[in-house]
Structures are given as C-alpha cells and as structure tokens.
Amino acid sequence: MVYAHKKERLTELLKLEAQGAIDLFFADECGFSLTPCLPYGWQPIGERYTIRSAKDWVTNLFGLLSRRGKLITYATSHSVTGQFIVECIDEVAERIDNPTVIVVDNAPWHTSAVVQSRQKVWAHKDLYLFFLPTYSPQLNSIEILWKKIKYEWLRAEDYTSVTTLKEAIFNIIRKYNEEFCID
Numbered sequence: 001m002v003y004a005h006k007k008e009r010l011t012e013l014l015k016l017e018a019q020g021a022i023d024l025f026f027a028d029e030c031g032f033s034l035t036p037c038l039p040y041g042w043q044p045i046g047e048r049y050t051i052r053s054a055k056d057w058v059t060n061l062f063g064l065l066s067r068r069g070k071l072i073t074y075a076t077s078h079s080v081t082g083q084f085i086v087e088c089i090d091e092v093a094e095r096i097d098n099p100t101v102i103v104v105d106n107a108p109w110h111t112s113a114v115v116q117s118r119q120k121v122w123a124h125k126d127l128y129l130f131f132l133p134t135y136s137p138q139l140n141s142i143e144i145l146w147k148k149i150k151y152e153w154l155r156a157e158d159y160t161s162v163t164t165l166k167e168a169i170f171n172i173i174r175k176y177n178e179e180f181c182i183d
Contacts, residue, residue: 006132
C-alpha cells in the first residue's frame with residue numbers, strides 16, 4: 001500500500017518536472033574502494049591476468065541526478081553522515097532557481113534528526129525531500145549511474161592505486177552527459 005502510494009506520488013512529480021513546474025533530482029550515495037566491481041571476465045587459454053584488489057577506501061560520493069542530465073556531486077573521504085547530507089543540500093538550496101524536489105531513500109543519514117530539522121529551512125527556499133518507499137532502489141534513477149560507473153565505465157587498470165581510481169571517478173563525473181551518459 002505504501003509502495004503504490006509513493007510510486008503514484010513519484011509519477012506526479014515526474015509529470016510536474018516534464019511540465020517545467022519543478023526541478024527533480026534523484027539522490028543517493030556511492031562508495032568507492034580499490035576492490036574492483038568486475039562481474040565478468042575472460043582470458044585467452046594459457047594466459048593469466050590478475051587484478052589488484054585492496055580494501056583501501058577511496059571516496060564516498062553524494063550525487064544528485066536530474067533526468068535532463070544535470071549531475072551534482074559531493075565527495076568525502078569520511079563516512080556519510082546526516083551532517084554531510086545537510087551541508088550538501090544546503091549548498092544545493094542556495095543555487096536553485098525553481099521549486100526543487102530531491103528524491104532520496106530511507107538511509108539513516110537521510111532520515112537523521114539533523115536532516116529532519118533542516119526540512120523547514122529548505123521548504124522556505126522551495127526545496128523539498130521526497131522519501132521513496134523502503135527497499136525500492138529501482139525507483140531511484142541515480143542507482144543506474146552508480147552501477148554504470150562501477151560495472152561499465154571504470155576499467156580494471158583504474159584500480160591500480162587510490163590516486164588512479166580517484167582520477168578515473170572524477171573524470172567520469174566531469175564528463176558526465178558528454179562522454180558518459182545514461183538514457
């Protein structure tokens with residue numbers, strides 16, 4: 001029942017966005033480490049390839065993605081917290097020109113007291129959070145972006161060092177909607 005209601009509300013938000021009445025962003029976090037995300041690989045008979053794998057943490061990204069291809073990201077080398085989310089959304093709130101809705105899941109940092117306490121401030125700036133139903137990542141478009149980055153756009157050679165991986169990640173982010181895009 002909650003899922004159907006939230007999905008219907010999201011459909012209404014998508015219509016408002018299509019009419020130009022609001023700006024709509026899908027937001028979520030993604031963590032990157034030196035452990036590669038390679039779901040499949042092959043090698044010629046008799047040849048052996050290896051891929052370095054390490055637990056070294058590289059970065060966490062908080063991203064906001066519109067269906068029009070606008071991508072805003074914030075990086076941290078620390079754990080994602082409610083305070084980090086507030087700082088990111090505060091910055092977004094200062095730059096908006098139209099009523100804006102940010103679609104988020106129910107991660108603890110999205111529903112934290114510090115985020116909840118800022119919602120009235122953001123509403124005065126015409127920025128609102130829309131919480132997806134639990135366990136519904138398929139409704140959050142930015143999940144496709146994270147999957148593409150990890151499973152398609154990052155190459156095995158990007159995992160050779162923290163520096164190399166960071167450069168590759170931020171290159172993809174910089175070139176999003178030019179060289180790298182999702183439909």
